Amino acid sequence: MQPESDTTFSFAISTSIKLGRPSIRKIFTSQDNGNVTSYRTKVARNPTLERLQYNYLFPEISARELEHIKKYPNAKVISLGIGDTTEPLPDVVASSMANYAHSLSTRTGYRGYGAEQGSKELRKAIAETFYKDMGIKDTEVFVSDGAQCDISRLQLLFGSKMSIAVQDPIFPAYIDSSVIIGQAGDVEKESGSYKNIQYMKCEPENSFFPDLSKTGRTDVIFFCSPNNPTGHAASRQQLEQVVRFAQENGSIIVYDSAYAVYISDESPRSIYEIPGAEKVAIEVSSFSKIAGFTGVRLGWTVVPKELLYSNGFPVINDFNRIVCTCFNGASRIAQAGGLASLSKEGFKAVISLIDYYKENAEILLETFKSMGLRVYGGVNAPYLWVHFPGSNSWDVFGEILEKTHIITVPGSGFGPAGKEFIRVTAFGQRENILEASRRLRSFL
Amino acid sequence: MSAIHQILSTSISSSASAFIGGHTNLKSATKSSNFAVAGKISGVVKCVASAAEKTAYTTKVSRNENMAKLQAGYLFPEIARRRAAHMLKYPDAKVISLGIGDTTEPIPDVITSAMSKRSFALSTFDGYSGYGAEQGEKQLRAAIASTYYGDLGIQEDDIFVSDGAKSDISRLQVLFGSNVTMAVQDPSYPAYVDSSVILGQTGQFQKDVEKFENIEYMRCTPENGFFPDLSTVRRTDIIFFCSPNNPTGYSASREQLTKLVQFAKENGSIIVYDSAYAMYVSDDSPKSIFEIPGAKEVALEVSSFSKYAGFTGVRLGWTAIPKELLYSDGFPVAKDFNRIVCTCFNGASNVAQAGGLACVSAEGIKAMHEVVGFYKENTSIIVDTFNSLGFKVYGGKNAPYVWVHFPGQSSWEVFGEILEKTHVVTTPGSGFGPAGEGFIRVSAFGHRENVLEACRRFKQLYK
Numbered sequence: 001m002q003p004e005s006d007t008t009f010s011f012a013i014s015t016s017i018k019l020g021r022p023s024i025r026k027i028f029t030s031q032d033n034g035n036v037t038s039y040r041t042k043v044a045r046n047p048t049l050e051r052l053q054y055n056y057l058f059p060e061i062s063a064r065e066l067e068h069i070k071k072y073p074n075a076k077v078i079s080l081g082i083g084d085t086t087e088p089l090p091d092v093v094a095s096s097m098a099n100y101a102h103s104l105s106t107r108t109g110y111r112g113y114g115a116e117q118g119s120k121e122l123r124k125a126i127a128e129t130f131y132k133d134m135g136i137k138d139t140e141v142f143v144s145d146g147a148q149c150d151i152s153r154l155q156l157l158f159g160s161k162m163s164i165a166v167q168d169p170i171f172p173a174y175i176d177s178s179v180i181i182g183q184a185g186d187v188e189k190e191s192g193s194y195k196n197i198q199y200m201k202c203e204p205e206n207s208f209f210p211d212l213s214k215t216g217r218t219d220v221i222f223f224c225s226p227n228n229p230t231g232h233a234a235s236r237q238q239l240e241q242v243v244r245f246a247q248e249n250g251s252i253i254v255y256d257s258a259y260a261v262y263i264s265d266e267s268p269r270s271i272y273e274i275p276g277a278e279k280v281a282i283e284v285s286s287f288s289k290i291a292g293f294t295g296v297r298l299g300w301t302v303v304p305k306e307l308l309y310s311n312g313f314p315v316i317n318d319f320n321r322i323v324c325t326c327f328n329g330a331s332r333i334a335q336a337g338g339l340a341s342l343s344k345e346g347f348k349a350v351i352s353l354i355d356y357y358k359e360n361a362e363i364l365l366e367t368f369k370s371m372g373l374r375v376y377g378g379v380n381a382p383y384l385w386v387h388f389p390g391s392n393s394w395d396v397f398g399e400i401l402e403k404t405h406i407i408t409v410p411g412s413g414f415g416p417a418g419k420e421f422i423r424v425t426a427f428g429q430r431e432n433i434l435e436a437s438r439r440l441r442s443f444l
Numbered sequence: 445m446s447a448i449h450q451i452l453s454t455s456i457s458s459s460a461s462a463f464i465g466g467h468t469n470l471k472s473a474t475k476s477s478n479f480a481v482a483g484k485i486s487g488v489v490k491c492v493a494s495a496a497e498k499t500a501y502t503t504k505v506s507r508n509e510n511m512a513k514l515q516a517g518y519l520f521p522e523i524a525r526r527r528a529a530h531m532l533k534y535p536d537a538k539v540i541s542l543g544i545g546d547t548t549e550p551i552p553d554v555i556t557s558a559m560s561k562r563s564f565a566l567s568t569f570d571g572y573s574g575y576g577a578e579q580g581e582k583q584l585r586a587a588i589a590s591t592y593y594g595d596l597g598i599q600e601d602d603i604f605v606s607d608g609a610k611s612d613i614s615r616l617q618v619l620f621g622s623n624v625t626m627a628v629q630d631p632s633y634p635a636y637v638d639s640s641v642i643l644g645q646t647g648q649f650q651k652d653v654e655k656f657e658n659i660e661y662m663r664c665t666p667e668n669g670f671f672p673d674l675s676t677v678r679r680t681d682i683i684f685f686c687s688p689n690n691p692t693g694y695s696a697s698r699e700q701l702t703k704l705v706q707f708a709k710e711n712g713s714i715i716v717y718d719s720a721y722a723m724y725v726s727d728d729s730p731k732s733i734f735e736i737p738g739a740k741e742v743a744l745e746v747s748s749f750s751k752y753a754g755f756t757g758v759r760l761g762w763t764a765i766p767k768e769l770l771y772s773d774g775f776p777v778a779k780d781f782n783r784i785v786c787t788c789f790n791g792a793s794n795v796a797q798a799g800g801l802a803c804v805s806a807e808g809i810k811a812m813h814e815v816v817g818f819y820k821e822n823t824s825i826i827v828d829t830f831n832s833l834g835f836k837v838y839g840g841k842n843a844p845y846v847w848v849h850f851p852g853q854s855s856w857e858v859f860g861e862i863l864e865k866t867h868v869v870t871t872p873g874s875g876f877g878p879a880g881e882g883f884i885r886v887s888a889f890g891h892r893e894n895v896l897e898a899c900r901r902f903k904q905l906y907k
Contacts, residue, residue: 038741038768038770038774039709039741039768039770040712040770040771040772040773040774041708041712041713041714041741041742041769041770041771041772042681042711042712042713042772043620043624043681043682043712043713043714043771043772044623044624044681044771044772044773045771045772045773045775045780046619046620046621046623046624046780047621047623048621049619049621049780049783049784052783055783055786056783056786056787058786059578059786082575084574084575085574086572086574087572088566088567088568088569088571088572089566089567089572090567091567093567094563094564094566094567095563095564095567097560097563097566097795098559098560098561098563098564099560101556101557101559101560101563101795101799102556102557102560104550104551104556104559104754104757104758105550105551105552105553105555105556105557106550107550109550110548110549110550110551110754111757112546112547112548112754112756112757112889113544113546113756113757114757116521145607145759145790145793146790148787148788148789148790149788149789149790151788152618152787152788152789156614156618156642156643157508157511158505158508159508159509159510159511159644160622160644161506161508161509162505173787176787177787177788180618180784180787180788181618182621182622219504219505219506220505246503247501249504250502250503250504250505251503251504251505252503252505279501279503280503292566292572292574294574294575295566295573295574295575295576295791295793295794296566296793296794296795297607297790297791297792297793297794306500306501307503308500308501308502308503309502309503309505309506309507310502310503310504310505310506310507311502311506311507312500312502313507318507318508318511321511321514321517321518322511322642324517324518324520324521325518325610325614325635325638325639325642326610326611326613326614326635326639326642327610327611327614328607328608328610328611328756328759329757329759330607330759330793331607331757331758331759331792331793331795331796332757332758332759333559333563333758333793333795333796334793334795337563427574
């Protein structure tokens with residue numbers, strides 16, 4: 001589509017029941033700068049970006065929220081959509097960050113560039129806190145500015161020739177980053193699936209654990225547990241299956257354990273609890289949902305030294321090179337906060353925040369159950385996965401929003417297998433969670 | 445005959461990469477002196493493989509061939525490694541670092557107190573914020589636009605706040621993809637070339653000329669006044685241009701940048717303009733590519749708070765992409781970059797952004813100018829020193845880098861000699877490209893007494 005004589009676009013989102021997904025209409029603003037066609041460079045747009053079908057999911061949800069607020073300026077919109085933490089940081093964490101920031105204005109305290117892999121102290125603390133007795137060393141921990149960034153850096157590491165498998169439904173960054181880096185191939189417009197991606201369906205029928213016997217071999221297997229969006233935490237037995245599957249196929253697992261601290265039962269909190277995983281798996285995690293660091297930006301990736309490419313070259317060497325070339329370390333202030341959150345006092349405070357969100361999840365779980373709905377998750381993760389059989393999730397999303405002023409996330413945003421589901425997050429202030437519950441109960 | 449190697453553990457130093465990449469098999473890796481290995485390596489060569497011996501399990505995943513094209517570790521971790529090795533060798537020597545361009549002076553109070561304030565606020569009900577806009581906080585975007593691009597027509601929504609220029613450069617490469625061709629200055633900041641290799645835009649490294657196939661290297665030497673002869677430059681899709689330049693310190697004139705913009709326009713190319721040192725400009729060289737008419741249709745600009753506010757560890761920068769910058773099909777480059785920023789990034793740290801906002805307040809700008817001024821004085825001292833020793837010295841006027849000529853010598857050897865004899869770390873010019881051979885980059889970041897001491901030692905060595 002060619003722009004008119006001016007170069008500004010604005011996009012409006014309109015719901016389209018037939019498509020089951022908002023179509024993005026282009027509206028050309030009527031600014032007229034005369035008859036001159038705008039100059040264009042001769043640089044071709046990156047074809048991989050053209051293959052992305054929609055905006056990234058969460059900005060789209062934000063846009064819908066804004067639209068709704070404009071439409072109903074007096075409604076108290078409650079956001080149970082984007083998984084954004086709401087509770088203030090523990091004092092001990094905030095003050096460590098404040099003190100660190102202050103020390104940067106002193107001669108003895110000032111520090112410049114940090115190690116790209118993160119401060120030794122923090123790497124050690126992460127290894128000790130989350131990987132005790134699992135044989136993971138501080139030198140295998142790479143501190144980052146968050147899991148979303150790490151996922152893209154991992155895609156850079158892997159390159160465009162990798163084949164990937166993902167759970168369906170799943171946190172969209174794995175697929176989107178795969179498309180962008182050129183792995184995914186063309187999209188099949190009807191299903192919205194990409195030709196080169198293996199989708200491992202996770203649904204009530206298989207208890208949200210994929211049938212690996214139906215999954216073709218891929219180089220990389222993205223696996224998120226506890227799962228965003230379904231909330232399912234894979235059991236030890238299930239993860240043993242995944243590790244075995246990876247071993248048999250010579251694949252690399254990228255294990256996303258960002259929600260491990262929400263686990264309530266015996267489910268493993270790290271892939272490295274499974275023997276042999278250090279030879280087949282990378283693990284990505286984040287302080288976002290642990291310490292409320294969604295805006296502070298801090299996470300980590302573990303690459304065991306035993307993880308080798310087919311020619312014997314250690315994956316960690318190349319990841320280190322990526323980190324040194326495409327990144328310059330997480331903010332030192334964020335790292336100071338991370339360290340404080342893993343201190344005895346800090347971790348205690350952080351766990352009580354997590355418990356707070358888990359209580360929210362319980363409340364919402366009860367609410368949906370009392371409404372007679374089939375609801376999953378909410379026990380080992382701060383997400384509830386609510387089933388509306390036979391429905392189109394964008395329609396349900398729209399209806400809930402219109403009638404209760406609650407933002408959720410339509411399941412199909414996470415993949416085709418999410419079509420009949422709605423994701424509800426448990427992040428929120430207690431009174432909002434209670435208010436949301438009240439509204440939902442009266443909704444049906 | 446089967447050779448069985450078993451590497452039991454490899455060690456990675458946390459402050460510097462001890463790796464040299466580019467090894468495609470274990471054999472050469474173990475032979476390399478740059479590969480630090482702790483633990484046992486048993487190389488057992490047998491005519492017949494015994495059932496008792498097992499090779500380490502490997503996945504069946506092929507190594508990304510682009511990573512294999514890289515010749516060595518990234519330049520600066522390598523310098524750090526050499527520095528660390530030198531300090532081990534001479535534990536009593538007072539090693540002075542004028543190598544990696546790392547800031548040393550404390551961040552002004554007005555800026556750190558804003559960051560402290562924001563940190564405390566995050567522990568309060570009213571002050572807590574979660575995810576921020578991926579493009580950056582509105583106020584900060586607006587302030588950057590008005591501070592640096594005031595009357596140049598760059599607006600708030602053209603600014604994308606980041607965790608620094610290095611990350612932005614790679615995100616730009618992800619944006620452009622593997623099918624684009626690029627041109628760089630030679631010498632140049634290594635991240636442009638290395639990220640290009642990683643993205644698969646280049647061919648193999650050609651050892652004889654020390655260049656990657658498919659990259660157009662635009663030579664910048666004393667002979668051409670450190671501005672490339674564009675008539676000899678082939679068309680490429682992307683042109684990376686850094687001014688004031690790292691490492692040569694040269695700041696392109698208005699006339700020269702006009703030529704560059706014209707060149708880009710004629711070729712339909714996109715300029716990625718790195719203006720990270722713009723605040724160091726002392727004369728009337730342009731501080732932004734957007735000072736040049738027509739630049740908005742051919743250029744985007746990357747910058748950083750690192751060298752202005754000492755934010756090298758705090759991590760904050762930005763990229764400005766005009767709405768007028770369009771791909772060949774008319775699609776705005778900013779739209780795709782926005783998608784990258786939303787998908788591959790999640791915003792700069794909110795605390796760092798609070799610091800950034802303080803940086804561009806009236807008081808903050810004044811404070812940044814003081815810090816920059818301090819480093820500029822350092823630069824003068826270094827320039828004077830090398831001048832007085834009879835060297836041909838370049839840069840140092842509009843940038844915190846001094847580019848010293850050692851004609852006919854290997855820059856790594858000169859680097860080694862300076863390190864050995866004066867315990868001062870510099871950076872060998874060839875690390876920045878083949879046209880850097882015969883030069884040493886001396887960075888001017890340092891405590892005044894260290895800079896003075898380093899200069900005393902240079903005078904000793906070269907008197």
